[in-house]
Amino acid sequence: MGKGLLKGAKTSRRGPEISHLLFADDCILFGEVTNRGATILKGILKEYERCSAQCVNFDKSTIFYSSNTT
Template identity: 45%
Template sequence: MDQYGYDMKALSNLLIKAEKRGVITGVPTSPRGPRLSHLFFADDSLLFCKANSVEWRRLLRILGIYEAGSGQKLNLHKTSIFFSWNTSVERRQEILQQSALQETQRLNTYLGLPSFVGKSRKQAFCNILGRVSQKLGNWKVKFLSQASKEVLLKAVVQAISTYSMGVFQLPISLCKEINKLMQEFW
Protein backbone atom coordinates (compact mmCIF):
# COMPACT_ATOMS: atom_id res chain seq x y z
CA MET A 1 0.00 0.00 0.00
CA ASP A 2 1.42 3.41 -0.95
CA GLN A 3 1.55 6.46 1.31
CA TYR A 4 -1.78 7.72 -0.05
CA GLY A 5 -3.41 4.40 0.87
CA TYR A 6 -2.11 4.63 4.43
CA ASP A 7 -3.34 8.22 4.68
CA MET A 8 -6.84 7.24 3.51
CA LYS A 9 -6.85 4.34 5.96
CA ALA A 10 -6.02 6.83 8.72
CA LEU A 11 -8.87 9.13 7.67
CA SER A 12 -11.22 6.16 7.49
CA ASN A 13 -10.24 5.13 11.03
CA LEU A 14 -10.79 8.68 12.31
CA LEU A 15 -14.28 8.77 10.77
CA ILE A 16 -15.22 5.29 12.01
CA LYS A 17 -14.10 6.10 15.58
CA ALA A 18 -15.96 9.43 15.49
CA GLU A 19 -19.14 7.70 14.39
CA LYS A 20 -18.82 4.99 17.04
CA ARG A 21 -18.40 7.66 19.73
CA GLY A 22 -21.44 9.56 18.40
CA VAL A 23 -19.38 12.57 17.31
CA ILE A 24 -20.80 12.33 13.78
CA THR A 25 -23.80 10.43 12.44
CA GLY A 26 -23.58 8.51 9.19
CA VAL A 27 -26.48 7.92 6.84
CA PRO A 28 -28.41 4.65 7.01
CA THR A 29 -27.84 2.26 4.10
CA SER A 30 -31.22 0.62 4.69
CA PRO A 31 -33.91 0.70 7.42
CA ARG A 32 -32.09 -1.85 9.61
CA GLY A 33 -28.68 -1.70 7.96
CA PRO A 34 -25.44 -0.11 9.06
CA ARG A 35 -24.75 3.61 8.81
CA LEU A 36 -22.28 5.00 6.32
CA SER A 37 -19.95 7.85 7.31
CA HIS A 38 -17.70 7.86 4.24
CA LEU A 39 -16.87 6.38 0.84
CA PHE A 40 -13.47 6.58 -0.84
CA PHE A 41 -12.89 6.14 -4.57
CA ALA A 42 -9.40 6.59 -6.00
CA ASP A 43 -8.61 10.18 -4.99
CA ASP A 44 -12.21 11.23 -4.23
CA SER A 45 -14.10 11.10 -0.96
CA LEU A 46 -17.75 11.32 0.00
CA LEU A 47 -18.31 12.15 3.68
CA PHE A 48 -21.70 11.91 5.38
CA CYS A 49 -23.07 13.48 8.55
CA LYS A 50 -26.23 15.09 9.87
CA ALA A 51 -27.03 18.49 8.39
CA ASN A 52 -26.43 20.63 11.46
CA SER A 53 -23.73 23.08 12.45
CA VAL A 54 -22.55 20.95 15.39
CA GLU A 55 -21.78 17.89 13.26
CA TRP A 56 -20.32 20.07 10.51
CA ARG A 57 -17.82 21.61 12.97
CA ARG A 58 -16.97 18.14 14.29
CA LEU A 59 -16.38 16.88 10.76
CA LEU A 60 -14.13 19.88 10.06
CA ARG A 61 -12.12 19.07 13.22
CA ILE A 62 -11.65 15.48 12.04
CA LEU A 63 -10.46 16.75 8.66
CA GLY A 64 -8.12 19.17 10.45
CA ILE A 65 -6.58 16.30 12.43
CA TYR A 66 -6.18 14.33 9.19
CA GLU A 67 -4.60 17.30 7.39
CA ALA A 68 -2.13 17.90 10.25
CA GLY A 69 -1.13 14.24 10.39
CA SER A 70 -0.91 13.49 6.68
CA GLY A 71 0.14 16.82 5.21
CA GLN A 72 -2.71 16.54 2.70
CA LYS A 73 -5.13 19.45 2.51
CA LEU A 74 -8.74 19.53 1.40
CA ASN A 75 -9.06 21.15 -2.04
CA LEU A 76 -11.84 23.66 -1.43
CA HIS A 77 -12.19 24.37 -5.17
CA LYS A 78 -13.18 20.74 -5.79
CA THR A 79 -15.29 20.37 -2.66
CA SER A 80 -19.05 20.83 -2.49
CA ILE A 81 -21.91 19.97 -0.16
CA PHE A 82 -25.01 18.02 -1.06
CA PHE A 83 -28.02 18.26 1.26
CA SER A 84 -30.88 15.78 1.48
CA TRP A 85 -34.26 17.01 0.26
CA ASN A 86 -35.61 17.46 3.78
CA THR A 87 -32.89 19.87 4.98
CA SER A 88 -34.40 23.29 5.65
CA VAL A 89 -33.20 26.34 3.73
CA GLU A 90 -32.12 28.00 6.98
CA ARG A 91 -29.99 25.05 8.01
CA ARG A 92 -28.42 24.86 4.52
CA GLN A 93 -27.49 28.54 4.62
CA GLU A 94 -26.04 28.21 8.12
CA ILE A 95 -23.77 25.31 7.13
CA LEU A 96 -22.77 26.91 3.83
CA GLN A 97 -21.76 30.10 5.66
CA GLN A 98 -19.67 28.13 8.15
CA SER A 99 -18.01 26.05 5.48
CA ALA A 100 -17.45 28.66 2.74
CA LEU A 101 -18.22 25.86 0.24
CA GLN A 102 -20.62 25.66 -2.67
CA GLU A 103 -23.77 23.56 -2.62
CA THR A 104 -24.35 21.06 -5.37
CA GLN A 105 -27.97 20.43 -6.24
CA ARG A 106 -27.61 16.97 -7.76
CA LEU A 107 -25.22 14.08 -7.52
CA ASN A 108 -26.46 12.42 -10.70
CA THR A 109 -23.63 10.02 -11.29
CA TYR A 110 -20.33 9.09 -9.78
CA LEU A 111 -17.85 6.91 -11.68
CA GLY A 112 -20.54 6.43 -14.33
CA LEU A 113 -23.13 5.02 -11.93
CA PRO A 114 -26.15 6.76 -10.40
CA SER A 115 -25.45 8.23 -6.98
CA PHE A 116 -29.01 7.67 -5.83
CA VAL A 117 -31.52 5.08 -6.96
CA GLY A 118 -35.09 6.03 -6.16
CA LYS A 119 -38.32 4.12 -6.64
CA SER A 120 -37.93 4.01 -10.42
CA ARG A 121 -34.88 1.80 -10.88
CA LYS A 122 -35.40 1.76 -14.63
CA GLN A 123 -35.23 5.55 -14.79
CA ALA A 124 -32.06 5.58 -12.67
CA PHE A 125 -30.30 3.37 -15.21
CA CYS A 126 -31.78 4.73 -18.45
CA ASN A 127 -28.37 6.23 -19.32
CA ILE A 128 -27.09 2.66 -19.84
CA LEU A 129 -29.69 2.06 -22.51
CA GLY A 130 -28.78 5.38 -24.14
CA ARG A 131 -25.07 4.54 -24.18
CA VAL A 132 -25.71 1.09 -25.68
CA SER A 133 -28.00 2.59 -28.30
CA GLN A 134 -25.41 5.23 -29.14
CA LYS A 135 -22.64 2.63 -29.62
CA LEU A 136 -24.85 0.49 -31.85
CA GLY A 137 -26.36 3.40 -33.75
CA ASN A 138 -23.06 4.75 -35.03
CA TRP A 139 -23.20 4.68 -38.83
CA LYS A 140 -19.65 3.30 -39.06
CA VAL A 141 -20.63 0.03 -37.37
CA LYS A 142 -22.94 -0.83 -40.26
CA PHE A 143 -19.84 -1.57 -42.34
CA LEU A 144 -18.37 -4.04 -39.85
CA SER A 145 -17.93 -7.72 -40.64
CA GLN A 146 -19.96 -10.30 -38.70
CA ALA A 147 -16.91 -11.12 -36.54
CA SER A 148 -16.31 -7.42 -35.82
CA LYS A 149 -19.96 -6.99 -34.81
CA GLU A 150 -19.59 -9.87 -32.38
CA VAL A 151 -16.49 -8.26 -30.85
CA LEU A 152 -18.32 -4.93 -30.56
CA LEU A 153 -21.26 -6.58 -28.80
CA LYS A 154 -19.13 -8.60 -26.40
CA ALA A 155 -16.32 -6.19 -25.64
CA VAL A 156 -18.02 -2.81 -25.73
CA VAL A 157 -21.78 -3.03 -25.34
CA GLN A 158 -21.86 -5.78 -22.72
CA ALA A 159 -19.10 -4.06 -20.75
CA ILE A 160 -21.30 -0.98 -20.34
CA SER A 161 -24.00 -2.95 -18.55
CA THR A 162 -21.67 -5.45 -16.84
CA TYR A 163 -19.86 -2.67 -14.97
CA SER A 164 -23.19 -1.42 -13.60
CA MET A 165 -24.31 -4.96 -12.77
CA GLY A 166 -21.23 -5.37 -10.62
CA VAL A 167 -22.67 -2.76 -8.27
CA PHE A 168 -26.45 -2.78 -8.80
CA GLN A 169 -29.11 -5.29 -9.72
CA LEU A 170 -30.50 -3.86 -12.96
CA PRO A 171 -34.24 -4.06 -13.66
CA ILE A 172 -35.22 -7.01 -15.85
CA SER A 173 -37.12 -4.72 -18.22
CA LEU A 174 -33.92 -2.72 -18.86
CA CYS A 175 -31.92 -5.89 -19.51
CA LYS A 176 -34.57 -7.02 -21.98
CA GLU A 177 -34.38 -3.68 -23.83
CA ILE A 178 -30.58 -3.91 -24.04
CA ASN A 179 -30.90 -7.49 -25.30
CA LYS A 180 -33.43 -6.34 -27.91
CA LEU A 181 -31.04 -3.63 -29.15
CA MET A 182 -28.25 -6.19 -29.44
CA GLN A 183 -30.47 -8.63 -31.34
CA GLU A 184 -31.59 -5.93 -33.77
CA PHE A 185 -27.98 -4.91 -34.34
CA TRP A 186 -26.91 -8.50 -34.99
Protein backbone atom coordinates (compact mmCIF):
# COMPACT_ATOMS: atom_id res chain seq x y z
CA MET A 1 0.00 0.00 0.00
CA GLY A 2 2.69 2.47 0.97
CA LYS A 3 0.16 5.04 2.20
CA GLY A 4 0.57 4.40 5.93
CA LEU A 5 -3.03 3.24 6.28
CA LEU A 6 -2.30 -0.17 7.80
CA LYS A 7 -1.07 -0.15 11.39
CA GLY A 8 0.83 -3.32 12.25
CA ALA A 9 1.63 -4.99 15.57
CA LYS A 10 4.90 -4.52 17.46
CA THR A 11 6.65 -7.30 19.33
CA SER A 12 8.68 -4.78 21.33
CA ARG A 13 8.78 -1.01 21.87
CA ARG A 14 11.71 -0.52 19.50
CA GLY A 15 10.85 -3.30 17.09
CA PRO A 16 9.36 -2.87 13.63
CA GLU A 17 5.62 -3.04 13.01
CA ILE A 18 4.50 -6.33 11.50
CA SER A 19 1.58 -5.87 9.11
CA HIS A 20 1.39 -9.38 7.67
CA LEU A 21 2.87 -12.89 7.76
CA LEU A 22 2.66 -15.35 4.87
CA PHE A 23 2.83 -19.14 5.26
CA ALA A 24 2.38 -21.33 2.16
CA ASP A 25 -1.25 -20.58 1.25
CA ASP A 26 -2.15 -18.82 4.52
CA CYS A 27 -1.91 -15.13 5.34
CA ILE A 28 -2.08 -13.42 8.73
CA LEU A 29 -2.91 -9.71 8.67
CA PHE A 30 -2.42 -7.39 11.62
CA GLY A 31 -4.39 -4.20 12.01
CA GLU A 32 -5.80 -1.61 14.34
CA VAL A 33 -8.94 -2.53 16.30
CA THR A 34 -11.11 0.35 15.11
CA ASN A 35 -13.87 0.70 12.54
CA ARG A 36 -11.34 2.40 10.26
CA GLY A 37 -8.84 -0.44 10.76
CA ALA A 38 -11.47 -3.07 9.94
CA THR A 39 -12.51 -1.14 6.83
CA ILE A 40 -8.89 -0.94 5.67
CA LEU A 41 -8.34 -4.69 6.17
CA LYS A 42 -11.56 -5.52 4.34
CA GLY A 43 -10.45 -3.26 1.47
CA ILE A 44 -7.13 -5.09 1.30
CA LEU A 45 -8.94 -8.44 1.07
CA LYS A 46 -11.28 -7.13 -1.65
CA GLU A 47 -8.29 -5.78 -3.61
CA TYR A 48 -6.57 -9.18 -3.26
CA GLU A 49 -9.67 -10.88 -4.67
CA ARG A 50 -9.81 -8.42 -7.56
CA CYS A 51 -6.13 -8.75 -8.46
CA SER A 52 -5.76 -12.50 -8.00
CA ALA A 53 -9.19 -13.65 -9.29
CA GLN A 54 -9.39 -15.75 -6.11
CA CYS A 55 -12.07 -15.53 -3.44
CA VAL A 56 -11.39 -15.10 0.28
CA ASN A 57 -13.32 -17.78 2.17
CA PHE A 58 -14.73 -15.86 5.13
CA ASP A 59 -16.18 -19.12 6.55
CA LYS A 60 -12.59 -20.34 7.02
CA SER A 61 -11.32 -16.95 8.21
CA THR A 62 -10.96 -15.93 11.86
CA ILE A 63 -10.46 -12.64 13.68
CA PHE A 64 -8.46 -12.55 16.92
CA TYR A 65 -8.30 -9.57 19.25
CA SER A 66 -5.70 -8.87 21.92
CA SER A 67 -6.73 -9.60 25.50
CA ASN A 68 -6.90 -5.89 26.34
CA THR A 69 -9.50 -5.14 23.64
CA THR A 70 -12.94 -4.13 24.88
